[in-house]
Amino acid sequence: MADMSSGTQRKRIRKSPSDRRAEIVDAAAAIALTEGLECITLRRVAEQLDVRPGLISHYFPAVEDLVAEAFGTAAGAELNALLPADRAAGTPTDRLARFFVLATGAAYDDISRLWINARHLSRYRPVLRDRVSHQEALWRGRLEDLVREGVDRGEFRTADPYATTIQILVVIDGLGAHANTETGARPEVVTRMAVSTAERELGLEGGTLSRHGAALDADRTDAEAASGTDTSPAGSGT
Amino acid sequence: MADMSSGTQRKRIRKSPSDRRAEIVDAAAAIALTEGLECITLRRVAEQLDVRPGLISHYFPAVEDLVAEAFGTAAGAELNALLPADRAAGTPTDRLARFFVLATGAAYDDISRLWINARHLSRYRPVLRDRVSHQEALWRGRLEDLVREGVDRGEFRTADPYATTIQILVVIDGLGAHANTETGARPEVVTRMAVSTAERELGLEGGTLSRHGAALDADRTDAEAASGTDTSPAGSGT
DNA sequence: TTGCCTATTGGGCGGGCGACCAATAGCATG
DNA sequence: CATGCTATTGGTCGCCCGCCCAATAGGCAA
Numbered sequence: 001m002a003d004m005s006s007g008t009q010r011k012r013i014r015k016s017p018s019d020r021r022a023e024i025v026d027a028a029a030a031i032a033l034t035e036g037l038e039c040i041t042l043r044r045v046a047e048q049l050d051v052r053p054g055l056i057s058h059y060f061p062a063v064e065d066l067v068a069e070a071f072g073t074a075a076g077a078e079l080n081a082l083l084p085a086d087r088a089a090g091t092p093t094d095r096l097a098r099f100f101v102l103a104t105g106a107a108y109d110d111i112s113r114l115w116i117n118a119r120h121l122s123r124y125r126p127v128l129r130d131r132v133s134h135q136e137a138l139w140r141g142r143l144e145d146l147v148r149e150g151v152d153r154g155e156f157r158t159a160d161p162y163a164t165t166i167q168i169l170v171v172i173d174g175l176g177a178h179a180n181t182e183t184g185a186r187p188e189v190v191t192r193m194a195v196s197t198a199e200r201e202l203g204l205e206g207g208t209l210s211r212h213g214a215a216l217d218a219d220r221t222d223a224e225a226a227s228g229t230d231t232s233p234a235g236s237g238t
Numbered sequence: 239m240a241d242m243s244s245g246t247q248r249k250r251i252r253k254s255p256s257d258r259r260a261e262i263v264d265a266a267a268a269i270a271l272t273e274g275l276e277c278i279t280l281r282r283v284a285e286q287l288d289v290r291p292g293l294i295s296h297y298f299p300a301v302e303d304l305v306a307e308a309f310g311t312a313a314g315a316e317l318n319a320l321l322p323a324d325r326a327a328g329t330p331t332d333r334l335a336r337f338f339v340l341a342t343g344a345a346y347d348d349i350s351r352l353w354i355n356a357r358h359l360s361r362y363r364p365v366l367r368d369r370v371s372h373q374e375a376l377w378r379g380r381l382e383d384l385v386r387e388g389v390d391r392g393e394f395r396t397a398d399p400y401a402t403t404i405q406i407l408v409v410i411d412g413l414g415a416h417a418n419t420e421t422g423a424r425p426e427v428v429t430r431m432a433v434s435t436a437e438r439e440l441g442l443e444g445g446t447l448s449r450h451g452a453a454l455d456a457d458r459t460d461a462e463a464a465s466g467t468d469t470s471p472a473g474s475g476t
Numbered sequence: 477t478t479g480c481c482t483a484t485t486g487g488g489c490g491g492g493c494g495a496c497c498a499a500t501a502g503c504a505t506g
Numbered sequence: 507c508a509t510g511c512t513a514t515t516g517g518t519c520g521c522c523c524g525c526c527c528a529a530t531a532g533g534c535a536a
Contacts, residue, residue, distance in 0.1 A: 012532060014533065041524085052485050054525095116354060166425065169412075170413055170415075171409065173412040177353075177415060186404065189398070292496085299495080
């Protein structure tokens with residue numbers, strides 16, 4: 001215990017490459033969500049993990065790769081939260097309603113910000129652009145599967161599940177576009193645009209999804225109140 | 239003509255502050271459109287105008303102000319191109335149809351990119367954020383006026399012109415979100431989403447705006463073929 | 477316990493950025 | 507033509523960035 005004052009010489013902690021790598025990606029993903037993708041710098045990530053910048057460089061010789069990886073992790077985690085892959089989580093209608101509840105609330109703003117961020121940065125960073133395209137395909141695919149399942153079960157009705165899926169996503173993107181600038185409140189009709197589009201394109205009676213959503217929202221709120229909020233994807237401990 | 243080889247010592251050209259300032263803003267706006275807002279740096283703008291970086295600094299002590307100004311100029315010019323302020327340019331239906339032709343074509347991609355760029359950068363730059371909000375208000379206002387005029391003339395039918403306007407803009411934003419990443423073609427239904435939304439929300443028969451648009455598009459193409467493309471806002475010489 | 481492999485450190489290099497300032501030279505004015 | 511105002515220059519400063527590399531020390535295996 002020679003020196004316990006300021007962090008003059010932290011004891012080195014040696015981890016397995018795979019653990020360390022995962023740790024770095026997670027830290028970068030957390031930074032991406034809270035501060036933005038351009039804040040993923042060698043020094044910033046290193047500081048977060050309390051290691052030296054060179055170490056980050058060692059695992060990611062090119063930072064752009066880390067940025068892309070971080071985005072993929074964050075977006076992927078959110079996708080799993082919004083549209084769980086397993087089919088046991090309720091009827092298509094229930095799951096779609098849940099999706100809209102989560103993707104329309106103010107809690108989705110961080111994700112909107114991330115998408116705007118990534119789509120813009122894609123202009124300059126090819127590796128990230130590929131990742132963004134990949135994630136877009138994943139989101140689209142997951143939602144399209146849900147739509148098709150609903151059609152198969154007779155809950156939804158659409159001639160072109162693919163086109164319907166894209167239309168829903170376009171509206172969601174449009175609603176999220178203002179996450180960094182919006183100030184005032186929007187008319188109810190606008191807030192409901194995503195749900196309305198889905199109901200219209202899926203041949204559902206107006207209000208169907210909203211009603212399911214309201215019920216699910218109540219459940220979700222109750223669960224959170226009882227067990228603490230653990231819906232967030234990456235652990236942003238302090 | 240003593241020295242015409244490398245630019246060893248360019249003759250100074252002295253301009254009036256207002257001229258120079260405008261020149262700087264225009265150059266910055268051009269850079270914003272072609273390369274992105276983060277490429278508006280003292281050195282880059284100076285190079286474009288063939289002056290020294292210090293001069294830019296002199297007119298804009300804080301670069302952020304120049305960035306905001308440049309965005310405002312570019313976005314404002316585009317707005318005037320899409321939705322001319324004067325009411326003599328045809329019936330509301332015609333003008334709205336023209337708007338969609340211009341705002342949906344591939345030529346609009348640069349503008350989409352600019353909006354994505356600005357909305358993202360707004361996260362970090364307050365001055366820019368204010369400008370973006372202001373431009374959003376202008377676009378919204380201009381479109382809303384058109385909608386109201388159409389309602390007054392009995393061409394459109396909507397209970398809430400404001401909400402209708404926002405819905406149209408949300409769809410346009412959603413369609414433009416992928417300007418940096420999109421690769422393949424989209425289903426026709428998706429491409430037509432903006433027009434469809436407008437027709438639905440304005441109580442127009444399906445296809446009304448498209449038909450007007452097709453006619454206008456033909457005219458526009460003819461005119462361009464005859465007189466050269468001069469629809470672009472900022473002169474990007476060379 | 478000893479030794480080795482390698483994860484980790486510490487430091488340095490070049491580059492681009494915004495900001496600042498004293499010196500210079502256009503150009504209108506008299 | 508001479509003079510003065512000021513638009514413009516040229517250079518510097520500090521900051522943060524990505525990238526690279528030789529030296530160091532953690533911790534598992536022998």
